[in-house]
Amino acid sequence: MLLFFLAQAAQPSCTDQIAADPVKAAETAQSWAARGGGALARQCAGLAYVAQERWAEAATAFEQAARDAKPNEQLAAANLWVQAGNARLAGADPRGAVAAFDKALVSGLLSGPAKGEIRLDRARANVAAGDVQAARADLDEALRLVPEDPLAWLLSASLARRMDQLDRAQADIAEAAKRSPDDASVALEAGRIALAAGSLPAARLAFQAAIKNQPGGEAAKAAQAELDRLGGSTAPKPE
Incomplete structure (x- = not known):
């Protein structure tokens, strides 16, 4: 899961509290949010829920954090949507994950390898949601953006096999093996x-x-x- 902090100085005790007691950390973060802590507080809550594998609550917190982000924090907001998408995917909500990844991508603020990794994430969500054509489009773009990532080739090969495109599956798994033998x-x-x-x-x-x-x-x-x-x-x- 991609973790991204809005500011390096964001409540330094947050991650320490999560490591010590994620349940207490979530309560503290929610209290902080109620006092006007904004996106930072909600992200902290999301991370605390992730530590507890409470995926739906984590996704909701990240989504709220993205919406609370200030105008000059829109890159951070895009990354928060990525966190939300990964939490939705971990919580077996692939359609919710696709929607969150869509919001991250539509911002237009993520490019290059970062955008490629999100296309990989959305491909996994689309496969889980049963939309193999959308997954294929995501993987093709990911291969263009992050061609050295063995996971991109592995996922592409797996999808090609599922689609009975065995020539492509064999070619793509060979590329994955070159990068991660x-x-x-x-x-x-x-x-x-x-x-x-x-x-x-x-x-x-x-x-x-x-x-x-x-x-x-x-x-x-x-x-x-x-x-x-x-x-x-x-x-x-x-x-």
Whole structure:
């Protein structure tokens, strides 16, 4: 989740309180907001809710902070909409996330890599919302803006596989692997693409690589499940 503070001097005790007691920090931030703390106070509340994984409350706080931002704080407001979008996405509200990312982008204040990362975020939200065409457009733009980000290539490959565009999926996962050769998630997706293309040996090798690259991780567990489903294959022994 992208974190952005409106001002470096914004209530220095806020982050300290969140680390010590996020529940108390949220109460303090809400009290601060009631006394006229404005966007800074509401952002602090949002961060406290994030620490508690109270995603809906966090998103609402970030949205309120964005609306409370002063005219000379509109870049900060755009970043607050990004925070809101990520909180909505974490809280399984992809349509709310898309709406928040839309507000961040429509400001026109975010450009270059920052804009590319938001397009990645909105692509994830659009996939979760079931709008694959919108997700494809977001990913294509993200690849233009942040071509060195392996996540952009990984997400693009995964979406291409889901859309049964296997040639593109294979090309994009190869780009992801160039940029992050030891990433278990990349190896997992490579295996799924190989499986979709009917190449069982390549799929098994990729799934085994995912397990070797990140033993015990979520991608490794998913890769082992794929191997178990295929049968007749076991995870590589630790070296």
